[in-house]
Amino acid sequence: MAESRPSEETLASRIASHRLTHETALRIASQLGNELAAAHAAGRVHGWLSAESILLESPEGQLRVRILHFPGNAPASSSEILSTVAQAHPAAPSGDIHAFGQILAQMREALREAGEPLPDWDEAIERCLATDPEQRFASISQLMRAVDLPMSEETSPVIAIERPPVGMRQWGPFQLLQRLGQGAFGEVYRAWDPVLEREVALKLLLPRGLNPEQQLAEVVAEARAMARVRHANIVPVYGVDRHEGRVGFWSDFVRGRTLSRIVESTGPMPPDEAAKVTHALCDALTAVHDAGLLHRDIKASNTMRDDNGRILLMDFGLSQDLQYAAGYAGTPTYMSPEILNGAAPTVQSDLYAMGVLLLYLCTGAYPLSSESKAAAELRPIPAPVKKVIDQATAKAPGDRYRSARQFSEALTEAIAALHAPATSATSPRRSRRMTWLTAAALLAIAAVALYPVLHRRAQAKAAGTTPAAYQDYQNAESLLHRYDQPGNTQKAIALYQKTLQRSPNFPLAEAGLAQAYWRMYLDTSDQQWAAKASGAANQAAQMNADLADVQRTLGTIHVAQGQYDLGMQELLQARQDAPRSAGVYGALGEAYRQQGQTQQAVKAYNMAMTLAPNDWRWPYLLGAMQIDNGNYKDAEVNLKAALAITPKNSRVLYDLGLVYQKQNGLKDAENAFRQSQQLAPSEITASALASVLLEEGSTNQAVQLYAHIVQQHPKDWDAWGNYASALQWNKGDPATIRKTFQTAVDLARQQLKITPDDPYLVSVLAEYYADLQQPEQSLPLLRKSLVLAPNDPDLLERDAESYEAMHDRTQALQLLDRALQLGFSAKYVKTNPELEALRHDPRAPQAIRN
Numbered sequence: 001m002a003e004s005r006p007s008e009e010t011l012a013s014r015i016a017s018h019r020l021t022h023e024t025a026l027r028i029a030s031q032l033g034n035e036l037a038a039a040h041a042a043g044r045v046h047g048w049l050s051a052e053s054i055l056l057e058s059p060e061g062q063l064r065v066r067i068l069h070f071p072g073n074a075p076a077s078s079s080e081i082l083s084t085v086a087q088a089h090p091a092a093p094s095g096d097i098h099a100f101g102q103i104l105a106q107m108r109e110a111l112r113e114a115g116e117p118l119p120d121w122d123e124a125i126e127r128c129l130a131t132d133p134e135q136r137f138a139s140i141s142q143l144m145r146a147v148d149l150p151m152s153e154e155t156s157p158v159i160a161i162e163r164p165p166v167g168m169r170q171w172g173p174f175q176l177l178q179r180l181g182q183g184a185f186g187e188v189y190r191a192w193d194p195v196l197e198r199e200v201a202l203k204l205l206l207p208r209g210l211n212p213e214q215q216l217a218e219v220v221a222e223a224r225a226m227a228r229v230r231h232a233n234i235v236p237v238y239g240v241d242r243h244e245g246r247v248g249f250w251s252d253f254v255r256g257r258t259l260s261r262i263v264e265s266t267g268p269m270p271p272d273e274a275a276k277v278t279h280a281l282c283d284a285l286t287a288v289h290d291a292g293l294l295h296r297d298i299k300a301s302n303t304m305r306d307d308n309g310r311i312l313l314m315d316f317g318l319s320q321d322l323q324y325a326a327g328y329a330g331t332p333t334y335m336s337p338e339i340l341n342g343a344a345p346t347v348q349s350d351l352y353a354m355g356v357l358l359l360y361l362c363t364g365a366y367p368l369s370s371e372s373k374a375a376a377e378l379r380p381i382p383a384p385v386k387k388v389i390d391q392a393t394a395k396a397p398g399d400r401y402r403s404a405r406q407f408s409e410a411l412t413e414a415i416a417a418l419h420a421p422a423t424s425a426t427s428p429r430r431s432r433r434m435t436w437l438t439a440a441a442l443l444a445i446a447a448v449a450l451y452p453v454l455h456r457r458a459q460a461k462a463a464g465t466t467p468a469a470y471q472d473y474q475n476a477e478s479l480l481h482r483y484d485q486p487g488n489t490q491k492a493i494a495l496y497q498k499t500l501q502r503s504p505n506f507p508l509a510e511a512g513l514a515q516a517y518w519r520m521y522l523d524t525s526d527q528q529w530a531a532k533a534s535g536a537a538n539q540a541a542q543m544n545a546d547l548a549d550v551q552r553t554l555g556t557i558h559v560a561q562g563q564y565d566l567g568m569q570e571l572l573q574a575r576q577d578a579p580r581s582a583g584v585y586g587a588l589g590e591a592y593r594q595q596g597q598t599q600q601a602v603k604a605y606n607m608a609m610t611l612a613p614n615d616w617r618w619p620y621l622l623g624a625m626q627i628d629n630g631n632y633k634d635a636e637v638n639l640k641a642a643l644a645i646t647p648k649n650s651r652v653l654y655d656l657g658l659v660y661q662k663q664n665g666l667k668d669a670e671n672a673f674r675q676s677q678q679l680a681p682s683e684i685t686a687s688a689l690a691s692v693l694l695e696e697g698s699t700n701q702a703v704q705l706y707a708h709i710v711q712q713h714p715k716d717w718d719a720w721g722n723y724a725s726a727l728q729w730n731k732g733d734p735a736t737i738r739k740t741f742q743t744a745v746d747l748a749r750q751q752l753k754i755t756p757d758d759p760y761l762v763s764v765l766a767e768y769y770a771d772l773q774q775p776e777q778s779l780p781l782l783r784k785s786l787v788l789a790p791n792d793p794d795l796l797e798r799d800a801e802s803y804e805a806m807h808d809r810t811q812a813l814q815l816l817d818r819a820l821q822l823g824f825s826a827k828y829v830k831t832n833p834e835l836e837a838l839r840h841d842p843r844a845p846q847a848i849r850n
Contacts, residue, residue, distance in 0.1 A: 009056055011054040015051060021114075030144070033149050046096050098133075124143060171191070171202065172244075174189075176191050177192055178565070187203070192787070199253045201252065202249075230287070256307050262305065263300065263364055268361065271418065272415060278357065278358045282407045285407075288313075288404075295353075298354050299333075335349070336349040348398075354407065362381050367393060385418070387414070469506060469509070473508060476496045480492040484649045517530075538554075554567070555591065568591060581611070582607075586604070586618050596788075619642040628792055639655050661691075661692055674689065683719050686705055687706065690702040706722055709722075710723050715747060716747070717750075721767075721768055724744055737771075741771050760789075763795045766802050782802055812838060813841065
């Protein structure tokens, strides 16, 4: 007789009964984290969280986590009352984070005793349990990201305000491109300002006990104060407003990392580097103080190094508007003694915080923390820098520097006194990197060895279908994996449908069908396939949303549709459920590529190639991304690797043709395109072949080929645009050219409603409008395209043509010069009749000048 299990029990009971499994622990941690994150976002803190206060329910066999006494007055055990609570401070999120760390540690120990695989939680637990609250994670969401726990997008019942719906794309006039982060104070988005046509960082705040008018008035007052400060090391605020009940302000969008993240990921800085960084921040703080303002919240997470190396001071003044439960502005670890005793902020309290920041950059620790002394012993601070820190953090305000300017001057002297960085300052980081790389290599090797067995076992277990239906499903998968071969996708769709007729509740087959529909959409741009793909993916999720292939399918579609946050959560959930799935890593690579995160994409593609070295798709997709980035040499290497796996692959040959064309190998490009067209005739390959014919001077052949393409594919906006451009090259009838461009515009605008952030589409549509002499339509799209893909040489050259068509020679020359530097074909520019006048301009680059 099977052992009966209670339908609900506490987590403490589950741990004590030795019935905790690896999978269950991950689910509990994920659900618990999402509940806490939602509560903190609504301003609610538990304060007495423990394994006893977590209820595990199992309705219909599905595990569900519920937090008891939230909030409540139930007593906690003495071991779980944090020092901040014991000292009569109000409960704070950092206390819940500490308790969460204890719970993770308890579950990890239970798994160890049960012989279960251990999740990689050690470093996160250690940070959660730090004695100093400032050294813990800043939020539950940050903790969950650190251990790769999937985060929910759904509205939690404990949230007291209306949160943005899934797929939210607008706030007032701003188009939300990507959510960058979420915390207790609100959300930060990468957004597009259509009025000034620029990319901005948009911060949408959550209500904090103020009425909407009061909150708006206070934030406006702070924004006005911040706008008075002009300095190269300060992020400027552009504006503040309220829409849809949310107050928000926007500033310059900066690509980079906060200093806290840099120290967390790479360790403390060498003293001379830390001193130089702090010197730049002191210069910025001088500007703040000269404007009659105080910062009030200097800390590592409010400072940043952008991608160009510039150091930035951010978010000064806002802390007083976004007061936390404790009722004061600032962060305790950075607070001077007089502030902790209730005094008002001063210039000297800002300087004290800057001294603490310098100490943190040098050691990774804070004054008076239990780690501070040990950190200083492991990473001794040179005397010149230590002298600066000691004076800046002196207990009495009068013993500190008189001004940020004096602090900056002292740092200048300290930097001059320092010798070159000692090797011991960098070798620990190098050692950690080597250890990580070695561990990653061993993990990859183990994954390659175990993946086929584990994957087959998982498939068989998850299928829950008849042998015949499962065989059809596997055959359909094999066909879809070779989507390069003509008719394979259609055959796969038929087999998936046959499988579902035999086994209607087979989620893997439904997910496969969604992937096949999506492939048809990618190949045809026909919106009906996109709708079918979304429908099938949702149907698969209704059958079993816990399967990695289902989450991968949902994530792939959502990311492609611009719902980045939701899609990434689904893909990360898939990775957690199937950590050795090459398909999941390949989908992650595509998702990162579509968001412009090239380095992350490369890592994901490489992992996919490691896990499945005989799958042509991963080197092919990596090579395609490298083409977009102008990295033609590496693209050629990867594409040839893909071709070695599948010698008669039309798609790989097509991309190789592009690489040859970009590198002026027109004859090789023509041969590759013709081979591709013979294997799998398509309008895309035919268009590429026609473009090479244009460059080679065979304009009549090119026009005839484009005319044939639009006859075969009358709804293809790109084909119509190429046809119009070819007519221009061939000096065709102006009325016919204009009519052809207008057809392309009408079709492209329909596509823009589906994929508004596709840089190629945005750039090409801008070009069509330019050719139609409609600058009011073209210019906003051109500026947006340059934000979406600032380093795409093809896009830069195309945008240059658009500016030339609208008689803006200066802008055209700047973009063209940048495109050539990134590897765009000078030969193409020299043969393009639309740029003939530009080539005679004495300002034109020498490589293209006539």
